[in-house]
Amino acid sequence: MPFSIEETLPAGFTEFNGDKQQQTVFDCEAIKDDDDKELWLIRVPQEVSDSSLKSMKIKLSKTPGKPVSRLHLDEKDQYTMYRVPEGKSLDSDVGVSGQEMLGLSCLVPSRDEEGKMVFAPKEISNYFILDEEVNIPDGTQLAESIRDKPVVKRQHPEGLKMRFKPYGFDTREPTGTDSVSSSMHDQDAHVGKKRKSAKGDDDGDKKKKKKEKKEKKEKST
Numbered sequence: 232m233p234f235s236i237e238e239t240l241p242a243g244f245t246e247f248n249g250d251k252q253q254q255t256v257f258d259c260e261a262i263k264d265d266d267d268k269e270l271w272l273i274r275v276p277q278e279v280s281d282s283s284l285k286s287m288k289i290k291l292s293k294t295p296g297k298p299v300s301r302l303h304l305d306e307k308d309q310y311t312m313y314r315v316p317e318g319k320s321l322d323s324d325v326g327v328s329g330q331e332m333l334g335l336s337c338l339v340p341s342r343d344e345e346g347k348m349v350f351a352p353k354e355i356s357n358y359f360i361l362d363e364e365v366n367i368p369d370g371t372q373l374a375e376s377i378r379d380k381p382v383v384k385r386q387h388p389e390g391l392k393m394r395f396k397p398y399g400f401d402t403r404e405p406t407g408t409d410s411v412s413s414s415m416h417d418q419d420a421h422v423g424k425k426r427k428s429a430k431g432d433d434d435g436d437k438k439k440k441k442k443e444k445k446e447k448k449e450k451s452t
Contacts, residue, residue, distance in 0.1 A: 258340055269356040
């Protein structure tokens, strides 16, 4: 049995005409003709829904790094909204990210272009980023308890023998007597070597003179 869409349309719904461009508040023409409208770009985490943002009240502040709003979903999930810093130098870094958002542009549908997306007729006025709050507990008390905890000597099982001895394990530092005796020994050895060298030079000179004397004697005869 044939029926019309008007008969089966649920209450509160209207028929959508796909051949006709539907007018919305996001249309390029609607934004262009309304001087009270501004474009804001807000980056939110994936787990935060659009409906949650409706309850937020944003207090505009020009102070870098100062929260402009907070969102409490439950006792654990809490978020803070910041204005994205517009400075490009390191001096303007206040620990808030999102500077890449400053280079983004907005696309909106246009009725004149039959619903095609076009660049928004206005520039983005404000850039915000919603970050999750991470509460880091104070570790001072824990660190003090670890510091004051007595060090207990580890008890090794009986019957173990040390097999691996790293390099320098059995090397001891020289005592004062060892260093003095070693220095004197090196000095005596150096003196003895010098004397032996001098004695060797004298023996060589004697042999050379004796040989020259013998050659002269043979020539005279």
